[in-house]
Amino acid sequence: MREAYIARGYSLVSTPHIGREDLWHTSGHLENYADSMFTGMELDDAVYRLKPMNCPFHILIYRDKQRSYRDLPVRLGELGTVYRYERSGTLHGLFRVRGFTQDDAHIFCTPEQIEQEIVSCLEFAVDVLKTFGFDRYKAEISTWDGGESLKYLGTAADWEMSENALKRAVERVGLEATVVPGEAAFYGPKIDVKLLDALDRPWQLSTVQFDFNLPRRFELEYIGPDGAKHQPLMVHRALYGSVERFFGILLEHYAGAFPVWLAPVQAVVLPIADRHQEYAQKVAAELKAAGIRHEIDSRSEKINYKIREAQLQKVPYMLVAGDREAADGKVALRARKAGDLGSMPLGEALARIAQAIETRSPGE
Numbered sequence: 001m002r003e004a005y006i007a008r009g010y011s012l013v014s015t016p017h018i019g020r021e022d023l024w025h026t027s028g029h030l031e032n033y034a035d036s037m038f039t040g041m042e043l044d045d046a047v048y049r050l051k052p053m054n055c056p057f058h059i060l061i062y063r064d065k066q067r068s069y070r071d072l073p074v075r076l077g078e079l080g081t082v083y084r085y086e087r088s089g090t091l092h093g094l095f096r097v098r099g100f101t102q103d104d105a106h107i108f109c110t111p112e113q114i115e116q117e118i119v120s121c122l123e124f125a126v127d128v129l130k131t132f133g134f135d136r137y138k139a140e141i142s143t144w145d146g147g148e149s150l151k152y153l154g155t156a157a158d159w160e161m162s163e164n165a166l167k168r169a170v171e172r173v174g175l176e177a178t179v180v181p182g183e184a185a186f187y188g189p190k191i192d193v194k195l196l197d198a199l200d201r202p203w204q205l206s207t208v209q210f211d212f213n214l215p216r217r218f219e220l221e222y223i224g225p226d227g228a229k230h231q232p233l234m235v236h237r238a239l240y241g242s243v244e245r246f247f248g249i250l251l252e253h254y255a256g257a258f259p260v261w262l263a264p265v266q267a268v269v270l271p272i273a274d275r276h277q278e279y280a281q282k283v284a285a286e287l288k289a290a291g292i293r294h295e296i297d298s299r300s301e302k303i304n305y306k307i308r309e310a311q312l313q314k315v316p317y318m319l320v321a322g323d324r325e326a327a328d329g330k331v332a333l334r335a336r337k338a339g340d341l342g343s344m345p346l347g348e349a350l351a352r353i354a355q356a357i358e359t360r361s362p363g364e
């Protein structure tokens with residue numbers, strides 16, 4: 001993910017986990033979001049709060065120096081851990097936790113640049129989803145109500161420009177999208193990408209969200225070609241949402257049977273009897289040297305029992321080691337779906353596993 005960020009012109013940043021209360025006043029979090037924030041801690045000079053979002057820190061980085069239109073777009077990305085006070089009864093597995101890591105980014109740009117920036121965000125999102133094996137998704141654009149309710153910030157021109165940019169970006173990327181009027185946040189329209197998992201369940205994942213509020217509260221600016229000060233456009237953007245929740249979705253989608261490159265344990269070594277332990281250690285050392293995540297099941301259980309258990313754990317590969325294998329430097333390789341792949345030289349088995357990892361194969 002970090003490589004992909006850099007290739008796409010993001011600066012990777014790392015911001016503090018706590019911030020002074022005055023920062024959360026400026027951002028508006030203490031007025032609007034205090035219920036979801038942990039209580040303050042009094043330190044030397046002020047009261048500090050755990051961050052519920054990364055945005056204010058990214059804004060401070062943007063504001064750290066004067067920006068010209070030539071410096072834009074500024075794209076700041078972070079795998080940023082945030083903390084939210086969820087009531088204990090609402091916590092739910094990996095899906096709702098009190099501390100989680102967002103793949104968070106903020107883009108600051110000019111009105112001329114915004115459409116291309118949204119296109120790039122959507123292409124990045126689709127790329128990420130495809131990499132993890134999802135190929136069905138749809139987009140939803142949340143727009144305002146035309147100003148009827150008076151709850152929205154920004155001018156009619158702001159809304160028209162940003163909503164049009166979202167609609168045109170969706171067309172350019174070729175995503176199927178529905179428009180939901182009146183569903184936008186008070187501070188700007190957004191686009192959500194929802195994916196459908198193996199059981200057709202929709203999951204809300206990537207978001208690109210306009211913000212007319214924070215640039216104003218933090219008085220962000222850049223110097224335009226006319227030499228005057230202008231306010232940059234700002235979008236919040238997340239692709240996974242949170243890493244924890246994303247892995248929850250992956251677990252559901254794959255029902256635990258991860259592709260080899262994602263499996264927490266990619267291979268397990270199964271010595272048939274105690275006298276094969278030493279050879280099993282040697283096999284494990286080779287797996288380690290090849291960078292393959294592995295375990296050894298060295299319990300004195302019957303081999304069929306160990307195979308069944310590894311199968312239940314959905315481990316992609318099993319390397320069985322008995323008398324013949326130890327004598328010839330071989331292993332009997334088993335794959336999760338295909339079962340017995342036969343006896344082969346250890347090097348050949350390692351190459352086969354490494355190839356499955358390298359090509360992000362779903363497993364054999």
Ligand SMILES: [Zn+2]
Binds near residue numbers: 055
């Ligand atoms: Zn944000």
